[in-house]
Amino acid sequence: MNLTQYVDQLRQELAVAAEAGGDEARALAERLTAPLESAARLTLLNALSAAADEITSDLAPGSVDLRLRGLDPEFVVTLPPAAEAFDAQAEYEALMAAQPAPAPPPPAAASDAADDGATARINLRLPANVKARVEEAASRDGLSVNAWLVRAVSGALDQPAGRPAVRREFGRPGNGFTGWVR
Structure with missing residues (x-):
């Protein structure tokens, strides 16, 4: 699962919000987007992990695991036997x-x-x-x-x-x- 599209969407939403604040707000938003990218990815990973835990509790004895390969998470579904x-x-x-x-x-x-x-x-x-x-x-x-x-x-x-x-x-x-x- 590629998180880049979601992080880019967050960056665009921040830029749209900064437009209302003028040039200084727009410049501040541009300086903040790079450091916020890793925080946004971590937050998305935490949300996906919590979702996998909820699905696992409903799927028992099967399970759903979230694995990180590089920068992209991957779901691994284990069905009941x-x-x-x-x-x-x-x-x-x-x-x-x-x-x-x-x-x-x-x-x-x-x-x-x-x-x-x-x-x-x-x-x-x-x-x-x-x-x-x-x-x-x-x-x-x-x-x-x-x-x-x-x-x-x-x-x-x-x-x-x-x-x-x-x-x-x-x-x-x-x-x-x-x-x-x-």
Whole structure:
């Protein structure tokens, strides 16, 4: 990025402002522009560095660095690793292929899906032990992980405030009923 055009523009603006002050002001402006050039460059570099820091905080885990090569700054952008997203997609597809056909969703989830018809994709990061428990629960219920999570989230959202859904087992050990209760 060439800062010379910005420094020259500042020099021209100073000359225009000095025109209003007469010959003495114009002469003073001409004497000050050379020493002010390095101060203007440093100020511009500080502003660009602060902007790079702000962008980096929004881009995390990627980053934006400002490097100085000679008199010209250069932005270096490091994007978040794409391999992680690809591996997650491959893992998801493998998991979906290994799952049995999903059972029909409960009526509450079916009515929610029918209301809108659209789906949205999100990335959900779970601790490994929670992910394993979700996979076990989905397998036990004969659902895909996605269908199980949709059912769990829908059930949690349908609960009155302060009353979470709880999975309960009823009956004698070995002859019990399981399901979701409110």
